[in-house]
Amino acid sequence: MNQYLGERVIDNPLLVFPDIVSRILATLDDAEASLGVLVDFLDNEPDVMSRMVLLAEQSGLKYFEISNSGDLISLVGASRVRRWLLIDSIAAFARGHRYAGWEDFWRHSLATGVCGEELSLYCTGGILPEMALVASLLHDIGQLGLFSRHVSGYLGGRGDAREGDAREGDAREGDAARPEPDFSGVDRAALSALVCQSWGLPDRICLAIRQQDAPDAASDDPLGCLLHVANVLTNALDLDGGEENRVTNLSSPACEKLGLIGGDSGARLDLMPVFGRITARVRHANISFL
Amino acid sequence: MKTRTHVINLTEAVLEMVLAEPVDAVNSGIQSQLFPAGHQLTEDSLLQLALSHIEFISIQEPDYRSSAQVAIDAAVAAHRVMEIFSGADLSNPVMAVLFDQVLTYRSTQ
Numbered sequence: 001m002n003q004y005l006g007e008r009v010i011d012n013p014l015l016v017f018p019d020i021v022s023r024i025l026a027t028l029d030d031a032e033a034s035l036g037v038l039v040d041f042l043d044n045e046p047d048v049m050s051r052m053v054l055l056a057e058q059s060g061l062k063y064f065e066i067s068n069s070g071d072l073i074s075l076v077g078a079s080r081v082r083r084w085l086l087i088d089s090i091a092a093f094a095r096g097h098r099y100a101g102w103e104d105f106w107r108h109s110l111a112t113g114v115c116g117e118e119l120s121l122y123c124t125g126g127i128l129p130e131m132a133l134v135a136s137l138l139h140d141i142g143q144l145g146l147f148s149r150h151v152s153g154y155l156g157g158r159g160d161a162r163e164g165d166a167r168e169g170d171a172r173e174g175d176a177a178r179p180e181p182d183f184s185g186v187d188r189a190a191l192s193a194l195v196c197q198s199w200g201l202p203d204r205i206c207l208a209i210r211q212q213d214a215p216d217a218a219s220d221d222p223l224g225c226l227l228h229v230a231n232v233l234t235n236a237l238d239l240d241g242g243e244e245n246r247v248t249n250l251s252s253p254a255c256e257k258l259g260l261i262g263g264d265s266g267a268r269l270d271l272m273p274v275f276g277r278i279t280a281r282v283r284h285a286n287i288s289f290l
Numbered sequence: 291m292k293t294r295t296h297v298i299n300l301t302e303a304v305l306e307m308v309l310a311e312p313v314d315a316v317n318s319g320i321q322s323q324l325f326p327a328g329h330q331l332t333e334d335s336l337l338q339l340a341l342s343h344i345e346f347i348s349i350q351e352p353d354y355r356s357s358a359q360v361a362i363d364a365a366v367a368a369h370r371v372m373e374i375f376s377g378a379d380l381s382n383p384v385m386a387v388l389f390d391q392v393l394t395y396r397s398t399q
Contacts, residue, residue: 058301059300059301059340059345060300060301060303060336060337060339060340061340061341063337075341076343077343080343080345232388235374236371236374236375236388236392237392237395237396238370238374245374246374246375246376246377247374247375247377247378247385247388248377248378248379249378249379249385250382250384250385250388252382252384255384261384268387269384269387269388269391270391271388271391272391272394272395275391275392275395276295276296276297276348276395277297277346279297279399280296280297280298280299280302280346281299281345281346283299284299284301284302
């Protein structure tokens, strides 16, 4: 990968990652600390709290008065609030870039994120759903950096950077008519991993993202395998509505590492039980977070 | 009457929908059945589902499509699945199983 390109993506002042994501991930193995992070964040972010209350009301809890973070967590459950916060924070981050293709980017990321989280609940391998969700949501994050003006201007494509442009990431009139910058030869998985690394996300997530396109050679950690399968299912089920969705490979070693095939029981691949749930969750996530 | 089964988010549930599968809840590590398959949703049961942190339910709903329309919908879905898998090596057993399952799922939705 062009090193300068990677540095330019990381140096992008607009790529300031929401630190609540790291705080949630850092306390996953400590229930009390994890709860403290949620309460502290929600109590200090009234706009986010309002969005969470709205999501709770839409989830059939409209008859209850939710006046503080404690009410919210006890009614909805800490794990769901945690998941909503993770998606909401990364959605706000992605939306903030508003380059011409951000919506397609986010639709694909959201679908893969939901798919990855659901798979973690279905597979063996002890992958925490929150880790699966964040890794899957961010698996293509380097693309967001590539398409911002900060970088694409450097390559002479859409959204050329202008000095002093306060809203560098915005799509502008006429952008659509410009050619897409040429990113051929860029290792997007490596770039995405590099970006996650620069944000201090767990090594496990960075490594999984880096290895997502080489699941056969992935490390013993099944998270990279999960990203591969989540990507395959996102395409197979048209979860992101992409016309170009294609499936060319489903790695057997990856499926084996996730306990989807083989093992002592010689299990045969059976993903039918999760298709309905994944599809329903993506449909719902599109309404709530697009 | 023909019916078909869908998984829906609880936000999409409406009164009188019929559960296609039982709904279980886990409370303090103990799993118990909230409602059996065939239960018809009421305001009370919807509230109970929400308070039990249930997010998704499988429902059975009447399929009003004609046989011809069912066949057309299945053909459209199958065409799309074949397009998606057009570059896949279906001699690979894992790929073949995935293809079959996706085809079955999408042709019956």
